[in-house]
Amino acid sequence: MKTAVYVYTGTGNSLWTARELASRIGQAELISLNRHEKQLPLCEADIIGLVFPVHIWGVPPPVMEFLDLIKTNPKPYVFAVAVNAGQVAATLIQLKKLLQAKNLHLSCGFSIDLPSNYIPWGGAISQQKQQKKISAALEKIERIAGTVRNKEDLPVEKGSLWQNIFFSLIYKKSLPHIAGMDKSFFADEKCSSCGICAKICPARNILMTEGKPVWQRRCEQCFACIQWCPEEAIQYGKGTRNKKRYHHPDISLKDMLACTEGKKS
Ligand SMILES: Cc1cc2nc3c(=O)[nH]c(=O)nc-3n(C[C@H](O)[C@H](O)[C@H](O)COP(=O)(O)O)c2cc1C
Ligand code: SF4
Ligand code: SF4
Structure with a gap:
């Protein structure tokens, strides 16, 4: 039984989740969606998993783009994990509908709550709090792997009704503006011109010009650039200068x- 786990990630939470899950499911191949090609080979796996972060209470645009492109065997078993910071809202309901439109059935969809990478709302939580969340996530991943191995069919996890209605509206209103939200990024005087931000950006949205990053208005809002800059030189508006950066502690x-x-993860 072949399993393909597709993963999109900005700060490693989803990559870590996908890895932990794949190792428990067995015979699973991890396939990165960061900078995926516009043409995808037929996915012949019997089990397909999608692991991605929740962005603005919904499915991130690159994952939607991938769903437009994927071609599969007639009836794969499909599962999903929406990695978030406590507000999955209607993300997995949205995903289920997107898959339905492709004649694919989402058999189960889970929320995994890990430390937030949305730095405008707060810097990294303490290492102790991070470990608490990671331990709870691991226990849940163990259960998810069992569900997938048994090919169970369950309702997808979701937020409360008011959250789903209200946040889905904000998601829809925000979607057309995501690419241009990078206008709030800038590199401060600490920038050492290392170019890591340009290399790590899944959208190829950063060009190095005279040794400094310049954002190109095709941002995916994954926050990899700001969180992985080794000098903490990237800021997002006025409020991030003194906030602690975050990436998953087990992801380098x-x-x-x-x-x-x-490359294979
Ligand atoms: C632009 C943006 C929007 C986000 N929106 C949400 C959200 O709606 N709900 C939530 O719980 N977390 C939200 N987050 C937090 C991430 O989903 C969370 O930190 C996730 O674990 C990051 O996964 P990654 O490390 O694989 O990128 C958001 C993060 C970013 C950067
Ligand atoms: S990763 Fe940071 S230090 Fe390196 S080029 Fe980008 S902004 Fe400058
Ligand atoms: S510019 Fe930064 S936030 Fe936008 S897609 Fe690239 S790495 Fe992600």
């Missing part, structure tokens, strides 16, 4: 760059 810059370069 090398892992992320491999993901972006399309």
Whole structure:
């Protein structure tokens, strides 16, 4: 039984989740969606998994783009994990509908709550709090792997009704503006011109010009650039200068760059 786990990630939470899950499901191949090609080979796996972060209470645009492109065997078993910071809202309901439109059935969809990478709303939480979330996530991943191995069919996880209605509206209103939200990014005087931000960006949205990053208005809002800059030189508006950066503690810059370069994770 072949399993393909597709993963999109900005700060490693989804990559870590996908890895932990794949190792428990067995015979699973991890495929990175960071900078995926516009033409995808037929996916012949019997089980297909999608692991991605929740962005603005919904499915991130690159994942939607991938769903437009994927071609599969007639009836794969499909599962999903929406990695978030406590507000999955209607993300998995949205995903289920997107898959239905492709004649694919989402058999189960889970929320995994890990530390937030949305730095405008707060810097990294303490290492102790991070570990608490990671341990709880691991327990849930163990259960998810069992569900997938048994090919169970369950309702997808979702937020409360008011959250789903209200946040879905905000998601829809925000979608057309995501690409241009990078206008709030800038590199401050600490920038050492290392170019890591340009290399790690899944959207190829950063060009190095005279040794400094210049954002190109095709942002995916994954926050990889700001969170992985080794000098903490990237800011997002006025409020991020003194906030602690975050990426998953078990995911390295090398892992992320491999993901972006399309190498096996
Ligand atoms: C632009 C943006 C929007 C986000 N929106 C949500 C959200 O709606 N709900 C939520 O719980 N977390 C939200 N987050 C937090 C991420 O989903 C969360 O930190 C996730 O674990 C990041 O996964 P990654 O490390 O694989 O990128 C958002 C993060 C970013 C950067
Ligand atoms: S990663 Fe940071 S230090 Fe390196 S070029 Fe980008 S902004 Fe400058
Ligand atoms: S510019 Fe930054 S936030 Fe936007 S897609 Fe690239 S790495 Fe992600």
